[in-house]
Every structure is written in structure tokens, then in C-alpha cells.
Amino acid sequence: DRVDLEFDQLGLELASTGCCGGRRRVLHGVTGSLRAGRVAAVMGPSGAGKTTLLNVLSGRWDRRARLSGRVRVNGDSALSLKSLSPLVAFVPQEDIMCRELTVRELLEFSAAARLPAACTQARRRAVVNDVLRVLKLVGIRHAVVGDELRRGISGGQRKRVNVGMELVADPSLLFADEPTSGLDSATSLDVMHAFHDVARRGATVAVVLHQPSMQIYAAFDDVLLLAAAGRTAYLGAPSGAKKWFTSLGIRFPSDWAPPDYFMQILA
Ligand SMILES: Nc1ncnc2c1ncn2[C@@H]1O[C@H](COP(=O)(O)OP(=O)(O)OP(=O)(O)O)[C@@H](O)[C@H]1O
Numbered sequence: 001d002r003v004d005l006e007f008d009q010l011g012l013e014l015a016s017t018g019c020c021g022g023r024r025r026v027l028h029g030v031t032g033s034l035r036a037g038r039v040a041a042v043m044g045p046s047g048a049g050k051t052t053l054l055n056v057l058s059g060r061w062d063r064r065a066r067l068s069g070r071v072r073v074n075g076d077s078a079l080s081l082k083s084l085s086p087l088v089a090f091v092p093q094e095d096i097m098c099r100e101l102t103v104r105e106l107l108e109f110s111a112a113a114r115l116p117a118a119c120t121q122a123r124r125r126a127v128v129n130d131v132l133r134v135l136k137l138v139g140i141r142h143a144v145v146g147d148e149l150r151r152g153i154s155g156g157q158r159k160r161v162n163v164g165m166e167l168v169a170d171p172s173l174l175f176a177d178e179p180t181s182g183l184d185s186a187t188s189l190d191v192m193h194a195f196h197d198v199a200r201r202g203a204t205v206a207v208v209l210h211q212p213s214m215q216i217y218a219a220f221d222d223v224l225l226l227a228a229a230g231r232t233a234y235l236g237a238p239s240g241a242k243k244w245f246t247s248l249g250i251r252f253p254s255d256w257a258p259p260d261y262f263m264q265i266l267a
């Protein structure tokens with residue numbers, strides 16, 4: 001199923017937190033769209049609401065929180081975000097995998113749990129092999145993940161396994177929260193290729209990231225820049241963001257990579 005999402009002035013007010021009571025607004029008006037077959041970057045300073053936005057778009061928010069704004073799923077405003085949750089795969093910011101299993105076992109378990117029951121074992125195996133290949137995990141497929149005491153695979157490899165566990169679900173919507181943080185630029189590119197593969201099969205992909213290299217930044221189809229306090233600052237092609245800020249009178253120092261400087265402006 002192809003899913004196009006449009007959201008207009010999305011706001012989220014949390015139920016009272018802490019001593020002072022009162023509601024806390026974490027999204028103030030996020031407007032944008034995510035399209036099937038495309039990979040969008042969601043960028044913004046820490047605390048801007050990137051994780052919150054992905055959570056909301058995947059139908060997960062606290063029952064006591066108040067959501068405002070308009071959402072259209074495939075052009076239909078009657079469909080709710082909650083109804084999308086079975087179609088969503090979410091790569092969390094922190095990994096939560098079982099460290100005693102091997103890389104291959106983790107992907108197989110995830111595929112068995114997430115792919116429809118009608119999916120044959122052969123098909124499932126093919127999906128897992130495909131993900132091992134695109135994420136360059138074939139060489140370590142039999143390695144136990146391990147932890148700090150019983151070392152298994154490296155932190156960056158674990159990061160990729162984390163992505164792989166969601167890719168094997170063959171999702172219609174794929175959201176990934178900083179899947180490339182801590183990876184070198186070549187490995188980050190491998191992960192990005194995996195996302196583009198998923199999008200080519202018709203999925204809608206949104207990726208939160210910090211400090212992408214110019215090459216990775218330019219490889220996105222769309223960019224959604226969030227300013228502090230959860231507002232859309234820019235939505236459009238990667239190449240248009242610098243022009244947009246320049247048109248507002250902002251000058252870019254020559255020794256800053258534009259994506260890094262966007263964060264400086266938005267913070
Ligand atoms: N359930 C919650 N309870 C209290 N505060 C929350 C909750 N969820 C989000 N927030 C607040 O909302 C704001 C945005 O948080 P969010 O995790 O979405 O930021 P982020 O852009 O993902 O940041 P980072 O880049 O550091 O991961 C923060 O100020 C955070 O403290």
C-alpha cells in the first residue's frame with residue numbers, strides 16, 4: 001500500500017509534566033508532507049521535536065496529550081494516524097535488541113514476527129538475505145551481538161542491525177531516528193542506499209539525522225527542517241534550503257557546510 005501523508009500545523013501539547021502543572025507544547029505547527037517512493041530527511045536542533053514528530057506520524061502519542069492540526073492520508077482527512085500503525089516500521093534512536101542472538105537470528109525473528117503469515121519461509125529467507133546484503137552485514141551474520149562485557153559486533157554494526165530489523169518488515173512507512181549517528185560517512189551511505197531501495201519499492205521513508213555530510217544530504221529527495229520549539233522552517237528539495245535562507249538575508253560563512261549551518265540558524 002502506498003501512503004502519502006500531508007500534515008498541516010501539527011501541534012502536540014503534553015499533559016502536565018513536572019511541578020508547575022500546565023500543558024507543555026512540544027510541536028507548535030509542523031507543516032509538511034511525506035510521499036510514497038521518496039526519502040525525506042527530518043533535521044533540526046536537539047529538542048526541536050524530531051523524534052516527537054516521527055512518533056506522532058506513526059500513530060504513537062500519549063493518550064493524555066492533545067494533538068491539533070490537520071492530517072491527510074492519501075488525500076483523505078477522515079483516516080487517522082493511529083490507523084497507520086500496522087504499516088509503520090520505526091527504527092528507534094536507541095537499539096533494543098536481544099544481545100544474545102546472532103545478527104542473522106535477530107533479522108529472522110523480526111521477519112517472522114512482522115511479515116504476514118502468508119509469507120513463505122523461502123520468501124522470508126530471501127528478504128533477510130537481501131537486507132544482510134544491502135546493509136553489508138553478510139560477513140558478520142553468524143556473530144552474536146554481544147554487549148560491553150561480552151564483545152560481539154561493533155557499535156556501528158549494531159546500528160545497522162537495528163535498521164535491518166525494521167527493513168525486513170517490508171513496511172509501507174519507514175521512520176528512522178538517527179540511524180546514521182556514530183557511523184562513518186561510507187557506512188552512512190550504505191544505510192542511505194538501503195533506505196532508497198525501500199522507497200523504490202513504494203514505501204514512504206523519513207529519516208532524522210544530525211550533521212549529514214553534503215553527499216548524504218544531497219541524496220535525499222525532500223528535506224524538512226524543524227526550528228527549535230517544533231515549527232517547520234523549510235520543506236523542499238535539499239538544494240533549495242540554502243537559497244531559501246539566503247533569500248531571508250542570511251549569509252553563509254564559506255567555511256561551514258550548509259547542513260551544519262542550518263542547525264546553527266535554527267537553534
Ligand atoms: N513524553 C514526553 N514528556 C515530556 N517531555 C517530552 C516528551 N516527549 C518529548 N518531550 C519534550 O519535547 C521536546 C522535543 O523532544 P524530541 O525528543 O522530539 O526532540 P528531538 O528533536 O528528537 O531531539 P534530539 O535531537 O535530542 O533527539 C523536548 O523538549 C522534550 O523534552
Ligand SMILES: [Mg+2]
Binds near residue numbers: 050052093
Ligand atoms: Mg530525537
